[in-house]
Amino acid sequence: MNLKQLEYFIALAEELHFGRAAERLGMAQPPLSRQIKQVENDLGALLFNRGRNAVNLTQAGQRLYERGAALLAEFSDIKLEIRRIGQGAEGRLRIGFVGSATYGMLPNILKSFRAAYPEVSLSLIPMNNAQLQRALIRREIDVAIARPTLGDPEIVSRKLTEEPLVLAAPDTAIVPSGPIDLTQVAEQTFVLYPEYPRPSFADVVIQACRGVNVEVKRRVFTMDFQTAVALVSVGEGIALVPASVGAVRRNGVRYHEIANLAVRTGISVNHRIDEQGIHAHNFVILAQKVARRLV
Template sequence: MNFKQMTYFIAVAEELHFGRAAERLDMAQPPLSRQIKQIEEELEAVLFNRGRSAISLTQAGEKLLERSRAILALLDDTKLEMRRLGQGAEGRLRIGFVGSSTYGILPNIVKAFRAAYPAINLSLQPLNNAQLRQQLVARMIDVAVARPALNDAEFAVKHLVKEDLILALPDTLDTGTREIADLRRLETHNLILYPEYPRPSYADTVINACTDAGFPVPKRVFTMDLQTALSLVAIGEGVCVVPSSVGSAPRNGIKFLRIEPEIARTSLSVNYRIDEQGVHVQNFIKVAQNVAREAR
């Protein structure tokens, strides 16, 4: 019994008249009668009580009518759901992101995406670059917000914003009214770096930038992520070089100074698989780029 036969049966069951059902279906009565007979033979059940002047549903016919209506309704719902998924109106999007992006434009990107596509379920996972690459390859996430980018021949990269590097230091350090950091005066402080592994990573970006600026970073303390690094700064364990957006949010125990001359810049990007065909990913990229343009 196929879907077309189901519509034939429903028409006869609702009209309880083969002639009216055939007219409703825009077909001749004899083929319709043959289709109903074929259904009964296939199901091995009589569906209609056939009288001289009227027909009625048998118990099997009543049950089949109930099930057929439910099946066709589910089919219609499925078609609508697939259409909405294809148009990007609903579904799921899995986003991986580096922790420092939450201080920058990522929250605004997420807000803008939710406003434009409220029926999309978002899954947000904080990961380092190595984890982002691994999960994007394995298709465990759909897009990756990385710093600065994920280098892989299978990935497409859209750069969003560039930021200066600034210095986070304990607010117990006496810097007077200065708003600019002199790296040469920090040789007696630990430089807190993250992540500890895998390498190379953002930690190496900072080390190389400091070395190129003539500051060899003699005292290094490694930790796993930005949040832990900031906590260590707050308790006076050392100082940390962070993207400028991190300094936009006040944090107890920490003050931020600009670094001059500029030692380096860092960027934020959104990365996705080249073979990604999902409309949700493409919509997210467009929203991210629009938000980034407005932030410049």
């Protein structure tokens, strides 16, 4: 017995009349009778008592109706669920992101996505760029919010925004007011992140400093920008961080514009070049819309 034959049986079990059941199914009565007989032969049980003026379910037929109706309802729910996932209305989206993105537009993107697709479950996983790249290639995440981008031939990267770097210094440090020339703090200890894998944002900072003839001699490495800012707050050194990070006040830290630094850092949304998932596609489109609106 297949699902189509089960549908025939359910129609007859509810109508208890071959003519009405056939009309309901949009078929002639003789083929319906043959299909029901085939089901009975396959199952080895009489499903209907056929009288001259009435059709009634047997005990076996009543049990098949109870179980079969539930099965068809479940199958209908499965088809609806799969259809909604295919349309992007339900399902799961796994998003990897660099921690500093939470200080920029990522919260706005996530709020907009949740509002547009409330039935889609989001898995949010903080990672550094190397982890994001590896996770995307291995299909452990669907999209990645990276800083500034992920350079890989298997990954499509779309820039969302750019921002300058600012100097994070202890609020007890004697630092001139106004924009800071990096040569004024060249002898300070620079807190760099992440420590590994390299190259990383730490190397972006080192190269940016070299571009203005500042060699970073005293270095302290840590794993992420949160720890870097925490170390700055207790006087362990200074750090260059994205301007969006500097927009959030933190006890013990004062942020300064940098006068002689043209290097900017960006945020991008990334996905595999062969990504076919509707959720990832919707997220990328929405992220770009939010970015354009905010910029």
